[in-house]
Amino acid sequence: MTAPAASRQQLAHLTRQIEELKERGTYFRLRVLEDEQAAVCTYDGKRVINLASNNYLGLTNHPKLREAAIDAIRKYGVGSGAVRTIAGTMRIHMELEEKIARFKNVEACVVFQSGFTANAGTVSSILGKGDFILSDELNHASIIDGARLSGAKIKVFRHKDVAHAEELLQEIENEPGHKLVITDGVFSMDGDIGPVDRLAALAEKYGAIMMVDDAHASGVLGRNGRGTVDHFGCHGRVDLQVGTLSKAIGSLGGYVCGSRDLIDYLYHRARPFLFSTSHPPSVAASCIAAFDLLEEEPERIERLWENTRYFKEQLGAAGFDIGGVTTPASETPITPIILGDGKKTMEFSRALFDAGLMATGIAFPTVPEGKARIRTIMTSEHTREQIDASLEILSGTAKRMGLLS
Ligand SMILES: *Cc1c(COP(=O)(O)O)cnc(C)c1O
Numbered sequence: 001m002t003a004p005a006a007s008r009q010q011l012a013h014l015t016r017q018i019e020e021l022k023e024r025g026t027y028f029r030l031r032v033l034e035d036e037q038a039a040v041c042t043y044d045g046k047r048v049i050n051l052a053s054n055n056y057l058g059l060t061n062h063p064k065l066r067e068a069a070i071d072a073i074r075k076y077g078v079g080s081g082a083v084r085t086i087a088g089t090m091r092i093h094m095e096l097e098e099k100i101a102r103f104k105n106v107e108a109c110v111v112f113q114s115g116f117t118a119n120a121g122t123v124s125s126i127l128g129k130g131d132f133i134l135s136d137e138l139n140h141a142s143i144i145d146g147a148r149l150s151g152a153k154i155k156v157f158r159h160k161d162v163a164h165a166e167e168l169l170q171e172i173e174n175e176p177g178h179k180l181v182i183t184d185g186v187f188s189m190d191g192d193i194g195p196v197d198r199l200a201a202l203a204e205k206y207g208a209i210m211m212v213d214d215a216h217a218s219g220v221l222g223r224n225g226r227g228t229v230d231h232f233g234c235h236g237r238v239d240l241q242v243g244t245l246s247k248a249i250g251s252l253g254g255y256v257c258g259s260r261d262l263i264d265y266l267y268h269r270a271r272p273f274l275f276s277t278s279h280p281p282s283v284a285a286s287c288i289a290a291f292d293l294l295e296e297e298p299e300r301i302e303r304l305w306e307n308t309r310y311f312k313e314q315l316g317a318a319g320f321d322i323g324g325v326t327t328p329a330s331e332t333p334i335t336p337i338i339l340g341d342g343k344k345t346m347e348f349s350r351a352l353f354d355a356g357l358m359a360t361g362i363a364f365p366t367v368p369e370g371k372a373r374i375r376t377i378m379t380s381e382h383t384r385e386q387i388d389a390s391l392e393i394l395s396g397t398a399k400r401m402g403l404l405s
Contacts, residue, residue: 025343026363031353036061039381041358048358049390051376056220056333057293057300058381059250064293065286072285080278085267088278096284099291100255104226104241108263110270111255111287113279115215115244116142117272118254122240123182124149125269126209126262131177134165136194138187140213152177159187162198169206179208185228186216189367189375190323191330193221197232204237211240216334219248224294225301249290251283303380308333311378311387318395319404336362336373337394339403345372348401357393 007015021027034042037053037060059065072092082088093111101109112118123146127133131152135143138159147154155172157165165181172179181203183194196212203210214227222230225248229238240262245253256266266273293300312335315322321338323330330336339345342363349361352374363372378387398404 025346028346028361031358039379039383039386043353043358046353046356048353048356049382049386049393051357051359051378051390053379054216054247054377055250055381056248056304056377056379057225057250058379059219059248059290059293062250062290062293064289065250068285068289069282072281076281078282079280082278083274083276084278085274090278090281090284092281092284092288093278096288097255099288100243101257103224103291103294104229104243104257105235106241106257107260109255109257110263110266110273111245111253111279111284112270112272113253113276115213115242115246115254117276118242118244118256119143119213120146120149121270121272122242122256122266123147123180123211125266125271126150126240127152127178127180132172132175132179134168134179134181134208136160136183136187138190139182139184140188140215143182143184143213147182152180160192160195162195162202165199166202166206169202169208173206179203179206180211181208182211182213184216185212185214186221186332186334188216188334189362189373190336191216191332191334192323193217193228193231193331196228196238197234200232200234200237209240210238211242212238213242215242215244215247215254216332218243218245219290219294220301220304220333224298245283245287245290249287251286251290253279253283253287300380304333304378307380307382307387308335308378310384311335311376311391314387314391315376315394318391320394320398333378335376335378337376338371338373340370340372342369342372344401344403345374348397348403349374351397351401352393355393355397357390357397359390359394 031043037055041050080088097109097111119142127150129151133147133152133154135156137156155168181199183199185194200210217227219225241257243255245251322335345361352359359374359376362375
């Protein structure tokens with residue numbers, strides 16, 4: 001056996017950038033999970049309370065989802081063998097799409113391999129050159145990539161600033177192109193809720209298409225986790241609702257809900273749908289089981305919100321900056337603890353880990369320079385003792401490091 005090839009001169013510019021990250025203190029190693037994704041689990045050999053996962057409802061390892069996946073593997077094997085449009089549409093893929101469409105009370109639904117491809121594939125296919133995209137400045141990277149791929153003109157409005165979005169729409173009022181207004185339903189780094197209802201009204205006024213990315217709202221907001229459109233009661237006024245199957249739903253995937261024609265169009269034009277293999281049947285099966293659970297066990301969502309309220313209250317009382325002054329306050333189970341400095345934030349995150357708490361440090365370029373933070377996510381599965389222990393670790397470590405008086 002020969003040793004693996006070392007980097008060659010051709011990639012030296014990448015090595016230099018890695019060195020730069022190390023100098024800035026924002027270089028990270030991947031933490032490796034050694035058991036199940038859960039409220040308490042083992043990363044890198046250490047038992048920690050986990051405030052970093054999107055497993056809002058504890059569904060990643062729910063017995064019913066497991067069973068559904070295993071059954072599907074027994075019946076249908078482990079792969080679909082093709083892209084959806086060639087030979088890879090299995091009955092179970094159709095069942096999942098029909099189930100989600102009924103759940104969301106829309107005509108139709110298409111499932112993509114991930115939330116990322118749902119956004120990027122959809123935005124890039126429904127608009128083109130000569131069209132316009134009005135996008136919140138904090139929208140998810142997959143929206144930004146989709147917008148760039150579309151070739152449309154991108155106009156960015158200030159975070160949640162509906163008046164600014166209107167100004168931008170007025171500027172292009174007489175342009176012939178199609179217009180799309182797009183916002184995250186819940187913003188993933190700040191945990192605040194997008195003004196979906198007011199943006200939908202604005203889109204209507206200017207004849208624009210309205211789209212919402214409910215990745216962090218799916219299974220979390222609205223009746224039984226139906227998302228922000230349900231939360232705001234603006235059914236029928238949002239043309240495209242994107243959701244994810246990878247967070248609260250506990251498995252993997254993304255979907256777009258809307259009219260039958262929209263979904264047919266995406267079947268024909270969305271590139272990740274056309275050019276990338278569909279989910280293994282086990283993924284579709286566990287997602288179907290998850291939607292059943294959202295209806296059968298609504299107490300999970302209630303527990304999630306109870307835990308969220310308690311944790312936020314206590315964090316605020318401990319003196320942490322959890323947004324609300326310089327950034328909009330979180331209204332969801334995502335609570336940022338804002339420290340500002342990237343390097344300090346990463347040190348704090350490492351110290352928390354050593355003290356038994358998994359809470360990810362997030363710095364530039366994921367969030368703006370000077371807005372580095374520890375991002376915490378509450379789940380329905382955290383016990384009161386685990387939450388209290390987390391708060392103690394957070395306060396104790398912050399005080400020791402001089403980050404909290
Ligand atoms: C996580 C996330 C996505 C991507 O979803 P995946 O299913 O993980 O690919 C898209 N949009 C937002 C706002 C997200 O937070």
